[in-house]
Amino acid sequence: MSWISDIDWAGVLIQGALIGGLYALFAIGLSLAFGIMRLVNIAHGDLIVLCAYVAMIVVNATGVHPLWSIAVVVPVMFVAGYLMQRSLLNFTLGPSILPPLLVTFGISVIIQNVLLEVFGADTRRLNAGAMETASITLPGDVTVGVFPLVIFSVALLSLGSLQYLLYRTKLGRAFRATSDDAGTAELVGINNRHLYCVAMGIAMAFTALAAVLFSIRTSFDPSSGAINLIFAFEAVIIGGLGSLWGTLVGGIILGVSQSLGGSVVGPLVSDLIGNPVAAQWQILTGHIVFIIVLIVKPDGLFPRIRD
Amino acid sequence: MKTENKPEQKSANRGRRNTLKTLAVGAGTLAAPVLMLKPAHAQSRTIKIGFVSPQTGPIAAFGEADKFVLDGVKAALAKGINVAGKNYPVEIISKDSQSNPNRAAEVTNQLINNDKCDIILGSSTSDTVNPVASQCELAGVPCITSDNPWQAYFFGRKGDPKKGFEWTYHFFWGFDTIAEVFMNMWESVPNNKVVGTLFSNDPDGIAANEGLPGAFKARGFSVVNQGLYTGTTNDFSAQIAAFRKANAEIVMGVFTPPAFATFWTQCGQQGFRPKIATPAKALLFPSAVEALGARGAGMTTEVWWSPSHPFKSGLTNQTARQICDEYTKVTKRQWTQPLGFKHATLEVAIDVLKRAKALDAASIRDAIVATNYQSLVGPIQWKTGPVKNVCLTPLVGGQWKPGKNFKYDLHIVNNLSAKNIPIDSKMDALKS
Secondary structure (H helix, E strand, C coil), rough: CCCHCCCCCHHHHHHHHHHHHHHHHHHHHHHHHHHHHCCCCHHHHHHHHHHHHHHHHHHHHHHHHHHHHHHHHHHHHHHHHHHHHHHHHHHHCCCCHHHHHHHHHHHHHHHHHHHHHHHCCCCCCCCCCCHCEEEEEECEEEEHHHHHHHHHHHHHHHHHHHHHHHHHHHHHHHHHHHCCHHHHHHHCCHHHHHHHHHHHHHHHHHHHHHHHHHHCCCCECCHHHHHHHHHHHHHHHCCCCCHHHHHHHHHHHHHHHHHHHHHHHHHHHHHHCCCCCHHHHHHHHHHHHHHHHHCCCCCCCCCCCCC | CCHHHHHHHHHHHHHHHHHHHHHHHHCCCHHHHHHHHHHHHHHCCCEEEEEEEECCCCHHHHCCCCCHHHHHHHCCCCCEEECCCEEECCEEEEECCCCCCHHHHHHHHHHHHHCCCEEEEEEHHHHHHHHHHHHHHHHCCCCCEECCHHHHHHCCCCCCCCCCCCCCEECCHHHHHHHHHHHHHHHCCCCCCCEEEEEEECHHHHHHHHHHHHHHHCCEEEEEEEEEECCCCCCCHHHHHHHHCCCCCEEHHHHHHHHHHHHHHHHHHHHCCCCCCCCCCCCCHHHHHCCCHHHHHHCEEECCCCCCCCECCCCCCCCEEHHHHHHHHHHHHCCCCCCHHHHHHHHHHHHHHCCCCCCHHHHHHHHHHHCEEECCCCCCCCCCCCCCCCCCCCCCCEEECCCCCCCCCEEEECCCCCCCCCCCCCCCCCCC
16 A cells, blocks of 8 residues: 555646536536526537537638637627527426427437538547647646646636626626526516527537637547536536536536546555556546535535525 | 337247248258249349448447448449359448447347348447347348457357357457557567556457456566546546556557547646557547647557558459558548458458358358458458457558658558568657
């Protein structure tokens, strides 16, 4: 067990927290749509991949650095989100959460297959040059990638700006009112249908932001959507449905548990059973923590919504 | 559960029908009326070949060349083929497994029960190959598969080496060969012989995790095995830290392309720079290497087929290079390894049908067993394989290097395991 004293705890925690930022960024769109409309968006992962392809088109057409493609992809996806809500999802909203679940599942299947038909099965990636592998060394000999730091900072900024939008602006007040009681909000003159479209537009704008960073971080193909969905869901649920900062905390808890799983729990189990299984325990530990949170606090850590 | 039971029932019926058919044929030699009926049937009959392959889903890249290959083979079969002295038109029915084992089993059942195929072909990874073969074995339909390491095919289907399977036959290389090819490559470049390994938690990775680390140790490499990673892993910091601590100069694993892209980027961020990186499965396709950007140069991988392979199609008489060139001309895309195996699977089946003494399952099966054929991927015969149903094809080592017409070209850099396949260039260590 000599390896326990060798564990680079600071490194494990920092890398885990940075991954948490990525999960939180993935989850913002999901959290927003659920918080305001009670819409569980199964297509969220595939929408991230769709945004990544849009970013790829922009980069290929203009030759700009992938980060600049944000300036195009985010507004385009805002409009796309608005239209998707207006022409389709608004009709599914009602007392039951099942219709939007089924419709977004259909959207997920359609997006995957249209992308495959149009772009083929090739693995793609946006190339950000030296930035991808650049790193800085923190005191205590912890090497941290610059790009994961960028992702984490963008997650913080996104949550901060959403916080401002929801709690300091008129639009935000309308969102909160609709979220609390859609019927009463309509009585005082709020156009819920329009508001939902704006909410989906904003959710898609943040999804687009996450997608550009994701497509620089790793490669993607038409079927990579589902992989992104599960951690986003877990982050939202650990943090508490509809709670923005809870989503970040949820993401970090998930990321750190996985990191501990790979560096501490996994090696420990490997020692116990005499078989190398360290990597297996990485994701598993995250899922176990998720289940523990569900058992101990079924509403998540910071529940905002009580039905 | 109802729908799941149905195919089984159907296959049971099919089995019974086959028995009846065999009985009828047997009786036919005695009873004249049956003989009289047969020619009238044969005239209108079409030979049907079922072809199952992953054309959509996570491993759709393996099925990318299907259309090109099928078009070429169909053109070569325009005049039909002669079986037992009669000419028959041939129909190839292509089905998409959607990279999903359940779907693969379902479409195979359709091919067996609705289309009544004479022979069924499957290719590309356990998720498609194994269910296709299992359904055929169950229904007593002759089946030829390829493009899946043979242990994953044979033991993945709980095959008993003593008995083997009756209806299903496979050609590809095995994990023992890939271990040998990788070590041949590693020994050609100076390094400290410390290997860090990591495997994907899927049938390919699990089989590799059981066999490869032991094989490396047996030949004097020290191995730091991190075991199986889950497909959804976004962070490899823990594994990289372990490799770095052990000072591994070689990294080997079974990866999906996105997982390897994440892993390799993080290696760069965390200052881990091995001399050799050999991710199996992840870098078979040029697009996956291009996705790594400049850091894709120098990656090493297994090569099961390439334009340099000195083999010819027995069906169209084209060499490997001619087929690759034509593929690039028609599709404007770089050649890929499944191209050769998809073509070979079809041409082997056609050779089998041509040699069949009659168009019934047992005669076709006997023709498969008797195969001795020079295909686009090398000689195919099932008499000399490691187990009854497996024929081995050659495997060599390759390295991705900056290319001329495309961003990266796959060079064959080590052929110690199959000397008849020429080397394109010498292997280089990764630049640190």
